[in-house]
Amino acid sequence: MLALDVVPARSQMGSSLGFHIILACMGIAFPAIVAIVHYRGLRRHDSEALLLARRWSKVMAVLVAVGAVSGTVLSFDMGLLWPGLMGRYGSVIGIPFSFEGIFFLLEAVFTAIYLYGWDRLRPWAHLWTLVPVALTGILGAMSVVAANSWMNDPAGFTMAHGRITSVDPVAVFFNGATYYQVPHMILAAYMVAGGLAATPYAVGLLRGRRDRYTRLGFLVPFTVAAIATPFQIGVGDTAARAIANDQPVKFATMEYVPQTTRGATEWLGGIWANGHVVAGIPIPDLDSLLAGFSPHYKVVGWTSVPASDRPPLPTLIHLSFDVMVFIGTLMLAWGLWLALWWWRRRDLPGGRLGRLFLAGGALSGVACVVAMEAGWVVTEVGRQPWTVYRVLRTSKAVTTAAGVPGTLVATLAIYGVLTVATFAILWVMKRRWDAEGGSGDTPVPYSPQAGAVSEAGPAQGDSEPGRRVR
């Protein structure tokens, strides 16, 4: 079941993708969050919101750089690790990736204009450059995820004698899994980016920094994540039912269903050992109810296929799925908590449990990252032993090159260092900003009245760069 010869290649792909995907989430969703505070800053002459936008754009600069290059490595990895996939199906899976190329180019160009256009472009024109960044982020994600969903539900090609003979680009892009995987990933990106952006400000609030700047820095991104959450749960629920139908063995492993059965039990937690679930909480019939809206719905078990066609590590797959759902549910609860207090008191949740709310807010970024990574574990490990479901086995996709264990070690070492370095850089930036303060002495990008001044452009030469807010 666990083909050992593919483990180094899958580990390398998994670690480089697992690293990149966090940055990809920030690339997809963070520009929209920056745009919200930037818009607020311009519209309401809100200097704190503008300061947030300016500082966040510096964070963006770091993350976009790391994301751009780690994404390139993935395109290399497709060839370095999976020539068996690319050589045979490159003409098919390459179609969504090609569209991603367009969006990535546009995203890179407008990101650069936004990041380095502070103080030099007219304020509103400057903000507008974020719109294509946010849009191409969504469209790019759509393209990449369409490629992944094609691996789950391959369509749009014909084969003869081991060669692709025709390709239908539309059917490839809009395959049967695209419609649920794409929104699931985009919403995940908004939750991850919202949670991560809110984290340092939640910590600030916990430490007693109750100024407007800190509150805004927490509220805007956290609200974005909270709004995405109920939609995400709805999409995820639809996705699970689609998987029960289209990839029944993956679903069976997610839910610990060995034998095809009506009235399948839903297991909360639990470890798969010696043919039994250990330490899980069983809820009779619930799995059938969730998958088919009826306690008598027939759920296909994994013994419906030979052992060689089943995914490895059922415990990992099941627990990853549970962790994802659990975190999503907590995010929903936290969002409702905030909504209730905001509705009643126009304020952050207070009272005796107020600190618990903030602690949750401070953990929400990491939690959303864990949930997203867990979701990828479910979809990728759950598809094994197939790279392209029921079309190409991973053992046939993997490279014949001998060097993978070596590049795996190099990848792990370099990405380990980069992870530490990225956090260290962000921490240094945060420290610098903490020292500067949230408002008060800090020069803000362009003062409300400066619009007219900046309109004249930097060539005027004597314009005051930023009003000092007292």
Add this chain to the structure above:
Amino acid sequence: MIADAVAAVIVLVVTAYAVLAGADFGGGVWDLLAGGAEVGKEARHRIDRSITPVWESNHVWLIIAIVVLWTGFPAAFADIFTTLFVPLSVAGLGIVLRGCGFAFRAQVRSLRWQAVAGGVFAVSSVLTPFFLGTVIGAVATGRVRGTPGDPVASWTNLTSLLTGALFVVVGAYLAAVYLAVDSERDGDVAMRGYFVRRAVISGVAAGVLAVVTMTALRSSAKPLFDELVTGRGLALVVISVVAGTAVLVALLFDVTRLVRPLAALAVAAVILGWAISQYPHVLPPRLTIAAAAAPSGALTTELVVVGIIAVLVAPSFALLFRLASSGRLAEAHDPPPAADLGGHPPR
């Protein structure tokens, strides 16, 4: 026919990558050679200012080239990445280290960590184009011919190593020319002279190295050599020599007008000359474009994608370069020093 068009697209994208991102790598080479922290401060600052707003956008062309290659000619892509596993792995990791080193250097404040991040950036700016060059050298000399090729000898032969070195020197040359022009624009006479000198030296070095590589091709890839010297590629080789010489003459007479496009043309002509001379092969000496091509549905899609890129991306790049070259894009300082905003009106 349609496969030829897709192949042409790949060559054009590779050319764009070479003349745009090649110069960003070259900036790293000059950063490496700029000397100690104090001595090299001004040059590093100049390199930083020129590269920062554009390098990510320039870099994306590589991804486009790879994706169009794997979609249009999947078997060739798989062969290249299997046989040349080692240099492509090093180049991939080099790309990551280089980008991160550069981005991190901009944010750290202590001199020691700036030196570490900058060192990573600079060293990987040499390694990455070198290994990418060995890949092109291996393909051009027919070392990639079906899985599994020789994982070592395919890229450690003389021509491949020379091509790798040529890539590094050409990048440095382009960077020096572009940086000289940028310095002139900003009225920085000292840096202008600094990079003009380096442009002349690296230009001559690139020319010499190109001749040596061509000579090596004579024994390692005779058909390619013949086409370059007496056949289809000759016109482009001549264009490259003329443009390259014109740049040198202009720089020696202290003229920087038009040297940027001319230098890019000198480099682009070599790449186009190689491609035309290698036609109709994707992987010489046997695999032809027609034989390696994907079904027409995939090829048409690639042309549509390129059409969209031409319509949407080209104007965006034009905007980016216009803003960058008029000095309207720069690292936002925190807090913004007045001099950067009010002091020197951009030209």
